[in-house]
Amino acid sequence: MREGTAALIHRADYTAPAYWIRSVDLTFDLDPAKTMVVSRMQVERNLDVPAQALRLHGEELNLTRVSVNGASVSFRHEDGLLVIDALQDLPAGPFTLEIRNTCAPAKNTQLSGLYTSGGGFFTQCEAEGFRRITYFLDRPDVMAVYTVTLRAAKAAYPVLLSNGNLLEEGELDGGRHFAKWHDPFPKPSYLFALVAADLVARQQQIRTRAGKDHLLQVFVRRGDLDKTEHAMNSLIASIVWDEARFKLPLDLERFMIVAVEDYNAGAMENKGLNLFNTKYVLASPATATDDNYADIESVVGHEYFHNWTGNRITCRDWFQLSLKEGLTVFRDQEFSMDMAGSPSARAVKRIEDVRKLRDIQFPEDAGPMAHPVRPDSYVEINNFYTPTVYEKGAEVVRMMFTLVGREGFAAGMSLYFERFDGQAVTCDDFAQAIADANPQSALARTLPQFKRWYSQAGTPRVTARGRYDAPSRTYTLGIEQVGSAAGESPKEPYVIPLAIGLIGRDGRALPLRLEDEAADAAAPTERVLVLEEARQFFTFVDVDVEPVPSLLRGFSAPVTLVDGLSDADLLVLLQHDADPFNRWEAGQRLALSRLLAAARSDAPVALDAPFIDAMRAVLRHATLDAAFKDLVLTLPSEGYLAEQSSPVDPKRIHAARMAVTRQLAETLRADWEWAFETHQPAGSYSPDPVSSGQRALANRALAMLCLDSVAKGESLWPGRAYQRFKDATNMTDRLGALQALVRSHAQHAEPALYRFYEMFHREPLVLDTWFAIQASAPEVDGKVFARFKQLLKHPDFSIRNPNRARSLISTFCAHNPAAFHRPDAAGYVFWADHVMELDGINPQLASRFARVLDRWSQLAEPYRGAAREAIARVAAKPDLSANVREIVTNALATT
Structure with missing residues (x-):
């Protein structure tokens, strides 16, 4: 583990590499305890840079040999780098550098580099994981053609995969076998991937518009094959869409997706071999919700679209991360809207994206980790895979799209690929290409000023x-x-x-x-x-x-x-605006003003008739889409309310939101009953936008009815919810009923939770949901916090599995503010203890959890002082990783 003394890296200090690696021939003899890696590289000096030693990155490797053109050479270690001095005296031209080393995948709890999970080998090399596999120029502007040979025990690892096209495979002595892969496209090391595991695959042959045949494969563990149809359909839809919308075809003989249970990220776009968190691959009506289906389509699309925007053209340096991520988020948003079809469904998708931006990126813009879309400096690059780079970066691309129009943007994309295919470039290069393809546009006229979106932090x-x-x-x-x-x-x-x-x-x-x-x-x-x-x-x-x-x-x-705008103006927009986003926004603003007033007052909440009538009118509207109604009737989150408050008292905010929710539940009781009865999709389950919207509204109605019934001591609607939970034929309805019971603290909640566990404890992703539901339950007299601590001791909980840790710890700390922020500081003590524990296991995951207290300085007392004390305790840990130290140091710098 790198400790927290890492230097600050500045964008202005970028220099081109002193050497280029043109091709790499990798051979792996895979063993969990000791994997042998042989790397044969064709290297040449960069003649535009003064002659100097070759400095290669490497972490937690055991080096056994270094040779140049077949002869051993001396080397030294310096500041975590392998330094080879003799190379600068070689004549100009390419030379062969061979490095032999071993690594220990089974001990790699960081899940970065080569590691084991569920009895198989997997990799994660973005951003700097390849250096944990072998010594290399592990930077995105060094692009090489890779040939990879994998050797392993056939019985344990029957599937051997790497990037590109399969050249050959065969048997070896001693029950071992091999597979040789070749990727014809130059790529940086962060896009390297290998998989060796006992997996099964759903396969599909397709023929693209270009008339070429391709093999598509989705690999999963045995027993999960029946949950891969939606992922495969999403991949096919992505390929078809990208070729039709942007004329970007699939460029390899095959495209592979592999689902991994232990994974830090959502997915990774390794060239031709995408590794995915199981969460974004596996789905069946019995185990996945409508939201899960939508997320899978979106993430599959996102990673596939990286094949061109990220792989064929990549980042010159990590400061340019939004070049690929912001652009590709924009592309996956457009894909999801196009897949939604109807204008109403498209609008729902846009509203969901904006709500996410404002809930997670706007606070980042106002906090200690605020940074431009293109950062100027960092200590640990993994800390900058942020909402600013991704979601705000996508909004910057969307503004370009708005300024040049749909056809103009397509022309700009074509010029971008014409200029830079196969290269590592910058955000400036992309913006210039869009502007140059549209010389009469407002973007071309204002380009130097427009690029302030890349260089200035904060929300205007x-x-x-x-x-x-x-x-x-x-x-x-x-x-x-x-x-x-x-x-x-x-x-x-x-x-x-x-x-x-x-x-x-x-x-x-x-x-x-x-x-x-x-x-x-x-x-x-x-x-x-x-x-x-x-x-x-x-x-x-x-x-x-x-x-x-x-x-x-x-x-x-x-x-x-x-x-x-006055309430009267907002009511006009809510009733009449032709723009669905502003219609939704008007409803949110009406609710927001009442929520903030309730949070500031000690008097009982009394909602006014115009607001209640407006909400009733939306709910009863004859033509509005059910999904849109659900969004309008969803109150602003507690996190968003906190961003509008100063100082922030989490318990007052929670109490105000609950009071307004209860009053809406009571005053619209008959309307909720009508909504529940009339929004039940007919026929077999389908995650299409219309059916999903109907289920969303019906489940919201059920939650409101349970809340009102429990408040009045009634059992009718909790009883109906429990029966619906038992009888449900799909996870969306089953989970909706369970959440209605848990969030209203109905008596039926306990038997429902027990029954849910008994039904799904062998389904890891569903069990994650079971943990999350309990961690997010509204706090009542400290009972939720007590339950949360008990769940940490549950035999099915493991802090080492990222999905399980996120489902319980992150859900509680980041998404249940009233339970986490406690006057006795117990939540902060827990946070500090577990950030430090996680830091010794998986620093990337620990740094994500550490960001929960980014906005500590905005809290009211006694929370503010106690939160700062907890952050300072973490910062005082001497062997803290650079990942976490950067987060807590920045946090403490705020006042």
Whole structure:
């Protein structure tokens, strides 16, 4: 383990490598305790860099031999690097460097590099795991062609896989066998992968639009093959979509997905051999929810789309991580929206993505780990696989898409691949390609300024105020942008595409013609204003009535909008806005103001009639999609409420949200009953958007009915929920009923939890859900915290398995604030103990948990002081990993 004395790495210090590795021939003799690795590399000096020693990365390796062109050479170790001095005296031209070393996969609890899981061998090399396999220039701008030979005991490891195409396979003496793979495309070491395990595969032959045949395979452990149909269908859909939408075909003879139970991440896009957390592969109606099905489609798409945006073109350095991740998140979002089909289902997907952004990325922008989409420095790169790089990075790409249009963006993507296929490049290169393909666009005109989205941290704040002049029939919109408080330097103005509409109070969409434009009877009712200055004014003419502005439609930029709209204005938008996002947003803002008022007051919550009537109108609406109704009727999360509060009192926020929820449950009782009875999908289970939306709304209604029944001492709806739990034919309905019972603390909750465990304790992913449901239950007199501590001792809990640790520890600490933030500081003591314990096992996982207290300085007392004390206790641990030290050091630097 690298300790916490690692140096700060700066983007400005980037230099090209002194050597290029053009090809790699790897041979593995696989053994859990001692795997032998032989690496034969074709290396040549980079003549653009002064001659110097070759410095190779390596961690926890046992080196046995180093030779150049067949002759042994001397070497030394320096600052964790293998240094070979003699190479700088070689004549110009390629030479063969051979390194032999061993590693110990069975001892690799970090799950980075080569490790064992469930009796098999697996790898995870992004970002810097390859150096834990063999010595190498482990950096993304060193791209080589790989040939890999795997040798292992056939009975234990019948499946041997690596990147690319299978060249040959055969038998060896002593019950062993081999497989030889070749990837014809140059790639950085982080995209290397191997698998050796006892697996079975679902296979599918396809022919692409280009007329080429390909073999698709999804590998899983024995017994899980019946849960792979959806993953395979998602892979096929991804291949078809990418070729149709962006003209990007599958470029290998085969494409493989392998499911791994012990995995730090969600999935990894290794060229041709994607490794996946089982969570994002396995699904059946009995074991997976509608959300699980949607997540699998999205993640399979994301990793496949990396084949071009990440693999064929990769990052010059890790500071450019959003070049591949932000772009590919945008692509997987577009894919999921296209798969959803209907405009309503597309809107639901967009709302879900924005809600995720605001729940997890906006707080990061305002916290101690705030950083630009393209960071300027880091200590540990694994700490920068963040919502800012991924989700905000996707929003930056989406703004480019908005500024150049769908066809213009496709043209920009084509130019990007024409220029850079097979290269390691930068975010600037991508933005320049999109702009150059659209020379008349607002993006091309403002590109240097637009790229501030890559270089400035924080969430911009946009303030808008409108003034209507009846005599002249004009409406003037004044807009001001201010950079957020994150970071120390003042923010320069961004380029912000602001999609807008104007709505009459009767719901009529008004035409939008600016004062300097020619009269046009067909003036649009929606348009995009491009904000470039700190303050701008836009005057619209021929506006017949005073309008209600509908601003930031579709969430056209990742900003905080302050528009001064009244409740009456928001009710107009909720009832009439043609933009589904702003319609949803209006409902959220109406709820938010009432939740914050309740959190600030000690008086009982009394919701006003206009708000209740508005929620009833949405619930009863004849044409709105059920999934959209469910989103509108979902109150803002406690985390989002905390971001709107100062100081943050988690228990007051929780109490306020529960009080508002209970009042909605009571006052809309008859409406919830109607919603439950009328939103039951007919026919066999299908995770399609319409059926999923109906189940979502029915399950929300059931939860509200149970909550109201328990509050009144009734047993009708908890009894119905328990019966539904027992009779359910799919996991979505079964889990919905179980959650309704647990979250209302109904008497039926205990027998339901017991029955659920008995039914699914042999299904690891479902058991993760069982742990998570209990860890996220609303706190009552410390009982949830006590139960949580007992679950840590459960025989099925293991802190070494990332999924299980996340399901219990992360769920409790990050997603149950009222239970975690305790006046007696017991939650913080637990957090510190387990961050330090995890750090000795898996620093990547530990650093994720460490971020739970990023926003400690915003807490009210007594939480604030106790949280800081816990962070300081972790920081005082002398052998802390660089991963965790970077997190806690930054946290303590805040005030």
